[in-house]
Each structure stands twice: as structure tokens, then as C-alpha cells.
Amino acid sequence: MRVPPLAEILASARVVALPLATRFRGVDVREAVLFEGPEGWTEFSPFVEYGDTEASTWLAAAIDWGWMPQPAPLRREIPVNATMPAVAASRVPEVLARYDGCRTVKVKVAEAGQTLADDVTRVRAVREALGPEGRVRVDANGAWNLDEAEHAVHALAEFDLEYVEQPCATIDELAELRRRVKYMGVPIAADESVRKASDPLAVARAGAADLLVVKAQPLGGVGRALEIVAEAGLPAVVSSALDTSIGLAMGAALAAALPELEFDCGLGTASLFLGDVATPPLAPRGGVLPVERIGPDVAQLDALAAPEDRRDWWLERITRCHALLEARD
Structure with a gap:
């Protein structure tokens, strides 16, 4: 898998915080990062307690979905x-x-x-x-x-x-x-x-x-x-x-x-x-x-935007995980 430059990922990155109707998995708000690749928008949302090694696999999935063609669907x-x-x-x-x-x-x-x-x-x-x-x-x-x-x-x-x-x-x-x-x-x-x-x-x-x-x-x-x-x-x-x-x-x-x-x-x-x-x-x-x-x-990206400190936390996390993927690559 080609790992795109970090700047290419961060250029469109939006950090969102989605409120839950009912507390689930111990959280009331679900945070995620969305960014756009050549194939379309993609998501990076490992749970906050996961370490960088585990979270980097989630980033690999996000890159795959945003940058690579996908298998043909067998059902619609x-x-x-x-x-x-x-x-x-x-x-x-x-x-x-x-x-x-x-x-x-x-x-x-x-x-x-x-x-x-x-x-x-x-x-x-x-x-x-x-x-x-x-x-x-x-x-x-x-x-x-x-x-x-x-x-x-x-x-x-x-x-x-x-x-x-x-x-x-x-x-x-x-x-x-x-x-x-x-x-x-x-x-x-x-x-x-x-x-x-x-x-x-x-x-x-x-x-x-x-x-x-x-x-x-x-x-x-x-x-x-x-x-x-x-x-x-x-x-x-x-x-x-x-x-x-x-x-x-x-x-x-x-x-x-x-x-x-x-x-x-x-x-x-x-x-x-x-x-x-x-x-x-x-x-x-x-x-x-x-x-x-x-x-x-x-409009929803704006309405659901995470606070600035959480945005910084997630972008720093992407930066660390991206370095791990580059090292593997």
C-alpha cells in the first residue's frame, strides 16, 4: 500500500464529535477524523484508549478506502x-x-x-x-x-x-x-x-x-x-x-x-x-x-466540529500513526 504524504492527509482533515442518543461503550460523544483522498472521503476513528501501533492499522484502512480502488460488490x-x-x-x-x-x-x-x-x-x-x-x-x-x-x-x-x-x-x-x-x-x-x-x-x-x-x-x-x-x-x-x-x-x-x-x-x-x-x-x-x-x-462538518484541543490531539495522533506506516512501508 502506498502511504500518501502526511500533508496530503492533513490538508482536508476535519475532526468531528458526534453526540450519542444513549451512552454506548462508555462514551457519550464519538470522535473521528475525516479526510479526502482520490477515491473519496474516508475515516480514521480508533477508540481514544488505543495505542499508536493498534491505531495505525485503522489509518491504513482509512488510506486504503480513500486512495485505493475497492473490490467489486456482489450485492447492492x-x-x-x-x-x-x-x-x-x-x-x-x-x-x-x-x-x-x-x-x-x-x-x-x-x-x-x-x-x-x-x-x-x-x-x-x-x-x-x-x-x-x-x-x-x-x-x-x-x-x-x-x-x-x-x-x-x-x-x-x-x-x-x-x-x-x-x-x-x-x-x-x-x-x-x-x-x-x-x-x-x-x-x-x-x-x-x-x-x-x-x-x-x-x-x-x-x-x-x-x-x-x-x-x-x-x-x-x-x-x-x-x-x-x-x-x-x-x-x-x-x-x-x-x-x-x-x-x-x-x-x-x-x-x-x-x-x-x-x-x-x-x-x-x-x-x-x-x-x-x-x-x-x-x-x-x-x-x-x-x-x-x-x-x-x-454544514454538518461545521456543526459537529470538535473543540480545538481535541482537533490538535487527533491530528497529532495521525502524525504519529503515519510515521509508523511509513516505517513499515
Whole structure:
């Protein structure tokens, strides 16, 4: 991959801060950098706690999307799921109302400061709202230990789970949990064990997951994510990393290029924002997203501009990550 000069990236860089309708992943505001390459607008938005080495892979993805031609799409729209933050059960209808036509809901569980009883109540409310034909999946973000995960799967199985995403943090735990709950018919999905691993294929080789959750930015771009899925030989769900509409378009391109797409994808997260950089945002309509490049609305870039100190922080971060990519190149 050709790494463009830093000045070329910074020339169009805009740092934005998007307010969330509901606290999600511990944040109320999502920050991102948008910039324009020869192929169009692109996004760099690694979470603020990530170190430069990890964040540089996200910059590689942003450069790939903005500077390189992408794989040909095999489909023109992507079915997507609704995402349910770790809210009280009483707020479930309010959150679901933000997702037009979605038949699948991913429910966040194992939130710090909450209990399994809270999770059960939330998942029950989602199942009741969807009815028996809807699909429910849960995501623990690796927060349970092995025994807690086994207990949670038993407690939640009555809601006919499509799968449990990253119930435990380590590959060994995932493999053992998969063995313990196999008789229940609840598949195990790996997310962090793919996108945050030095070897994203280790989880597949260990037989520790039934499917992979892949994200374009953390894996270095659409092409690299496609290679990982092909080498793993497992079904894949494409998900967002709480991207703006610019990054969601990158994720939709990845989903569109997969040879098979069995599951609804976690790319409906623009519905979590109170404001987005595109008009209209790339949010689900009738449960699907179109596959297309998205450009920002200039007025929205101005309205959502991050404070000057945060702008400086992000541009300094790009500068450091760019140096790492140049050194690799």
C-alpha cells in the first residue's frame, strides 16, 4: 500500500464529535477524523484508549478506502441489525424505534456495574418486542470469565439466541465454552479475538468460534478483512466500530464483497447518533443499507466540529500513526 504524504492527509482533515442518543461503550460523544483522498472521503476513528501501533492499522484502512480502488460488490444492499446498548428494559422500545425495519437485534450484556439479572430483563424485553420470528444476539465484549459465560448462556438461552459474541476474553476460554455449550446449539462468535489479535486467524485454528465478527477499520481495510475471512474459512458478520456514515460505507463495501453473507450485519449504528456527518446519515431503511460511497455534508462538518484541543490531539495522533506506516512501508 502506498502511504500518501502526511500533508496530503492533513490538508482536508476535519475532526468531528458526534453526540450519542444513549451512552454506548462508555462514551457519550464519538470522535473521528475525516479526510479526502482520490477515491473519496474516508475515516480514521480508533477508540481514544488505543495505542499508536493498534491505531495505525485503522489509518491504513482509512488510506486504503480513500486512495485505493475497492473490490467489486456482489450485492447492492446489506441487511443490518439494530444495536441495543445496556439500557434499562423500559427503554428498549425507544431504542428500537430508531431502527427502521430491522429484524435482528444485538444486545449489549455484561456491562460494568450491572448484573446478569439486568441482562436477562433487557434481552427478554427485546425478544418480546421482536416476537418469535425476530433474531436476538448478545455481545459481552469479553467481560465474562468461563464459568460466568456458561451460566449466562444457560440463563439467556430461553430467548432463542442467534449467537453469543465474544463471551470471554481469551481464545482458550472461547474454545472451552464452545465445547461446554455445544449441546445447547448456541453458536460462539469472535470479535476482539480477531480484530485486536496479533494473529487474527488463531481463533479459527483453535476451533474457538463458529463465526467471525469482522470490522473494516481495525483489520486494515476491506481487502485485508476479506483475506482474513477467506483464510479462516468461517461465516462472517460485518460490524461497525461506532463509525460515522463515512466509515459505515467502508463496512458496507466489505459486506458487499463477501462471497457469502448469512447474517444481518452490525452496520446500523448511525441510528445511535443524535447527529451525523452525512445528510441523510447512512442509517437503515427497511432494515437495509445501500452499498455506496458517502460524502460529508459541509454544514454538518461545521456543526459537529470538535473543540480545538481535541482537533490538535487527533491530528497529532495521525502524525504519529503515519510515521509508523511509513516505517513499515
